[in-house]
Amino acid sequence: MMDFQVLVRGSGSMGSRYLQLFQDELGISPVVFPKRKERLAELTGRGFQVIEDLAELDRSSPVYSIVATDTSEHLEDVKALSPYGRVLVEKPLTSSMRELKNFRKDTDLKTSYLSVAFCWRFSLAAEFVRKKVECLGQIHQVRIECSSFLPEWRPGTAYKRSYSAKAGQGGVLRDLAHEIDYATWIFGYPEEVLGVLSNSGYLGIEAEESADLLWITPDGVTVSLRLDYLSKHPVRFLKASGERGDVTWNLLESTVSVQMEDGSEQKYKFKDDRNLMLLRQINAFLGLPDAKGTLASFEEGAKVVALSDAARISSSSKAWQSVSYL
Incomplete structure (x- = not known):
């Protein structure tokens, strides 16, 4: 039994890929926090636990969150999810350094808990x-x-x-x-x-x-x-x-x-298809026993x-x- 939760923020092409990998390859049922409310019924029908607000999240165990939203929304989602645990945000981290500097100035976060999803490092x-x-x-x-x-x-x-x-x-x-x-x-x-x-x-x-x-x-x-x-x-x-x-x-x-x-x-x-690299990256993010590579x-x-x-x-x-x- 896992002593942590996995959350995927966003259910577009990249978010859906993560959901499929968690469900099909790792046997993990993540919590889905979609941006578009029209996806709620579809995702629920596929057997995922779906939330509309972070207040619905169980806080009894750490949450490992993956941010797979539009680039312009990355920092807002990182700020919202980082109090719950570690966060892996899809590349690029944000659109510009101006946005990033304003974020750092206005937000007090432990950046050691934040990682960026550059999956070719796991090739x-x-x-x-x-x-x-x-x-x-x-x-x-x-x-x-x-x-x-x-x-x-x-x-x-x-x-x-x-x-x-x-x-x-x-x-x-x-x-x-x-x-x-x-x-x-x-x-x-x-x-x-x-x-x-x-x-x-x-x-x-x-x-x-x-x-x-x-x-x-x-x-x-x-x-x-x-x-x-x-x-x-x-x-x-x-x-x-x-x-x-x-x-x-x-x-x-x-x-x-x-x-x-x-x-x-x-x-x-080398055996390096995209799903394999993403799985290696997920393993490193979750700290699973067979994890290799550095985020x-x-x-x-x-x-x-x-x-x-x-x-x-x-x-x-x-x-x-x-x-x-x-």
Whole structure:
């Protein structure tokens, strides 16, 4: 018997995925706290305990809450749920550093109880890459690309009305923040960034359709990053090049290729589908006995927002921009 409760705030695409994983894979029946009242009957019919107000929550045991609402609502939900126990909030933590700084100023929270859901940290390939890059000697460049076609993301859904299309909530810097997180998690956080954001008008959305970022890590590694909603043939990879060879991680195929200076090459395949990564992340969040991996902290989630904000400023000023971390 569990000595804690699990709550999922939000029942959209991401919230529904969490609910399914808890129910089907972990045998846990979470409490559902949906944003849209029209979902109450449906969720109740599926066997979930559904609440309309936190006053209905049983406070006799700790609550582990997952926030899977719109980005603009994340901090409000974190503030409401954190008094009940630990909180895991979907990425990005919030829309901007201004929102985050106001939140910190007005709210007295134990941020050690807050984590951000960057699930690629729970990729077996990612952990392998973190170790393998140490074998490359001095790394001189890292190239990361994540390109796909936004209209094909959610079949049956009008992409122009999705949060991805909205200037204050979507755009590739927020939607594809995983790339910024694992780049900095593996190679370190830069002091400044050069960014070029673009909206060609092709997709008819408010938010940026593409972003090109460049920075130099504290160890002198040049990192270049390409994110876009425009590519009809998806690409997602990281390539690190060093004095002794290259490591290439193909995120779509869950493979890592290691090429050394003597011409030898080895290719590794990993079991890394999205549900497995989310399950590993959930296990770490709940502190289950077989948990492996480390959650992104509140501070690390804030650094991703800070780096994204700096890239936007850089794009407007057409100059390198210092990153203002918390």
